Amino acid sequence: MDTPERVNRSTAPEITVSGIGKRYGASTVLRDITLSVAPGEIHGIMGENGAGKSTLLKILGGAIAADFGVVKLDDREVKIAEPRDAIAQGISLISQELALVPGLSVLENVFLGRWANTGSLLRSRRDADHLERLLAETGFELDPRAMAGDLPIGQQQQVEILKALARGAKVLCMDEPTAVLNEAEKAKLLKVIRSLARLGTTVILVSHYLEEVLGLVDRVTILRDGQHITTEDASGHTPESLVGLMVGREVDFLIPEVRPVPPEAKTVVQVAGLSSSKVKDVSFTVRQGEILGIAGLVGSGRSETLLAMFGADRTTSGYVQINGRRLRANSIREAIKAGMALVPESRKEQGLVMCRPVDENIALSTLSGRSLGGFVRVAREKAAVSEISHSVDLRGARRGSLIADLSGGNQQKALFAKWLLNPPAVLLVDEPTRGVDIAAKARIHGMIADLAAKGTAVVVVSSELEEVIGLSHRIHVMRQGRIVAEFDRNASRDEVMASAFLK
Numbered sequence: 341m342d343t344p345e346r347v348n349r350s351t352a353p354e355i356t357v358s359g360i361g362k363r364y365g366a367s368t369v370l371r372d373i374t375l376s377v378a379p380g381e382i383h384g385i386m387g388e389n390g391a392g393k394s395t396l397l398k399i400l401g402g403a404i405a406a407d408f409g410v411v412k413l414d415d416r417e418v419k420i421a422e423p424r425d426a427i428a429q430g431i432s433l434i435s436q437e438l439a440l441v442p443g444l445s446v447l448e449n450v451f452l453g454r455w456a457n458t459g460s461l462l463r464s465r466r467d468a469d470h471l472e473r474l475l476a477e478t479g480f481e482l483d484p485r486a487m488a489g490d491l492p493i494g495q496q497q498q499v500e501i502l503k504a505l506a507r508g509a510k511v512l513c514m515d516e517p518t519a520v521l522n523e524a525e526k527a528k529l530l531k532v533i534r535s536l537a538r539l540g541t542t543v544i545l546v547s548h549y550l551e552e553v554l555g556l557v558d559r560v561t562i563l564r565d566g567q568h569i570t571t572e573d574a575s576g577h578t579p580e581s582l583v584g585l586m587v588g589r590e591v592d593f594l595i596p597e598v599r600p601v602p603p604e605a606k607t608v609v610q611v612a613g614l615s616s617s618k619v620k621d622v623s624f625t626v627r628q629g630e631i632l633g634i635a636g637l638v639g640s641g642r643s644e645t646l647l648a649m650f651g652a653d654r655t656t657s658g659y660v661q662i663n664g665r666r667l668r669a670n671s672i673r674e675a676i677k678a679g680m681a682l683v684p685e686s687r688k689e690q691g692l693v694m695c696r697p698v699d700e701n702i703a704l705s706t707l708s709g710r711s712l713g714g715f716v717r718v719a720r721e722k723a724a725v726s727e728i729s730h731s732v733d734l735r736g737a738r739r740g741s742l743i744a745d746l747s748g749g750n751q752q753k754a755l756f757a758k759w760l761l762n763p764p765a766v767l768l769v770d771e772p773t774r775g776v777d778i779a780a781k782a783r784i785h786g787m788i789a790d791l792a793a794k795g796t797a798v799v800v801v802s803s804e805l806e807e808v809i810g811l812s813h814r815i816h817v818m819r820q821g822r823i824v825a826e827f828d829r830n831a832s833r834d835e836v837m838a839s840a841f842l843k
């Protein structure tokens with residue numbers, strides 16, 4: 341007798357793209373891409389920021405239309421002009437930027453668009469049961485009635501996955517799905533991907549995490565500057581060999597040199613008993629030139645600590661002192677005046693003005709702070725901005741390009757570059773290298789270390805333990821809104837992990 345696995349395996353089609361090309365104005369971002377993905381295969385797509393990975397996935401998902409080439413499912417040419425064409429063919433795209441309706445519940449989001457003409461009670465009962473089953477299968481722990489907008493980003497992504505599964509997706513295209521997840525959620529997702537593939541779902545995955553890709557995928561496709569470089573079995577590859585193919589030249593990965601904090605360095609930041617709805621009685625100090633890392637699970641209060649310090653989240657007690665001066669609570673204006681800068685987690689909502697040019701965004705941080713005559717200021721600023729764009733390698737950004745038209749990773753770099761122009765006294769950074777390719781990541785780490793060496797007091801929040809440990813002088817671990825452990829930079833990964841999880 342056939343096992344269910346075998347029965348299911350035949351349901352996903354072989355998916356072939358041939359001669360796919362995409363242009364924006366004069367620039368060609370994908371050129372003549374041809375490759376096939378087998379049913380039930382886990383296929384990785386890799387390349388540097390701006391290589392065209394998201395563009396290729398968006399074409400498969402119908403989010404944008406290709407200018408050239410065809411997509412075939414089992415040798416049958418299909419026309420994918422919009423998302424619903426892709427969905428009808430069993431292809432679901434989970435984008436870099438999640439697309440849930442924040443004011444609807446988990447349940448409503450999962451079955452969105454299918455309630456239009458069957459709003460009956462019976463229908464919603466059936467949907468609730470269906471969701472129940474999907475939750476059991478995936479092991480995601482979500483309250484079906486919770487508002488999507490209230491969920492942390494990791495759980496929002498789980499809702500997106502459930503939505504795709506509820507639609508019966510046979511080909512799941514995921515754009516950097518693990519970039520927003522913590523270690524535990526990541527492990528859970530990888531498990532879900534593996535079991536979906538075992539049951540016959542094809543998964544096409546974009547990721548910058550080399551080890552993760554190598555441990556997961558059957559084959560890997562490398563894109564470089566919009567071109568298909570190669571598609572190969574993952575088994576013969578190492579992280580280094582992949583990088584070589586992605587970049588097309590030798591790269592060295594320097595762990596940034598984090599200089600010890602001089603003993604005489606004075607305390608710049610003092611946080612005392614800070615509490616908000618998500619943060620409980622948090623106290624710490626950061627000295628000049630010191631990098632303090634905050635580790636912990638998603639929802640443990642890491643980001644909220646930064647937001648409370650910056651005056652962006654309402655605090656209920658405690659205070660922040662910068663260079664001996666106590667800040668008025670809940671005033672972003674005063675935080676900025678005292679020399680504090682925040683590079684937030686969500687570039688789209690908090691950090692960048694999407695519809696304005698890149699150079700303007702980078703310059704934004706300095707516009708208010710300079711009193712030079714307008715003309716001189718503009719000229720200097722232009723020079724500085726172009727130097728910084730160059731140093732973070734903002735590929736694809738031409739003069740006047742809009743932020744919205746940059747690739748995800750390049751948006752992150754632009755966000756970061758904005759503060760480098762004018763080093764602040766205190767820099768708060770949340771997930772500084774999310775979605776950034778490996779070469780750029782090393783560059784951003786280097787820049788954070790440089791800022792510290794110049795005297796900035798830095799607080800870094802990151803879900804990547806290697807990043808927190810490698811970059812910080814000291815590490816605080818948070819759990820349920822509180823600081824529960826403290827380590828120095830010689831801490832092991834396991835020690836830090838354990839303190840984030842254990843009760």
Ligand SMILES: Nc1ncnc2c1ncn2[C@@H]1O[C@H](COP(=O)(O)OP(=O)(O)OP(=O)(O)O)[C@@H](O)[C@H]1O
Nearest residue numbers: 364369389390391392393394395736745747748749
């Ligand atoms: N709407 C647009 N207009 C102009 N250029 C665009 C537009 N969308 C994307 N691009 C350009 O296409 C190129 C490829 O972008 P894409 O988002 O596919 O890169 P990516 O490989 O996903 O990069 P990342 O790793 O940073 O996410 C980039 O140079 C980007 O600037």
Ligand SMILES: [Mg+2]
Nearest residue numbers: 393394747748
């Ligand atoms: Mg992308």
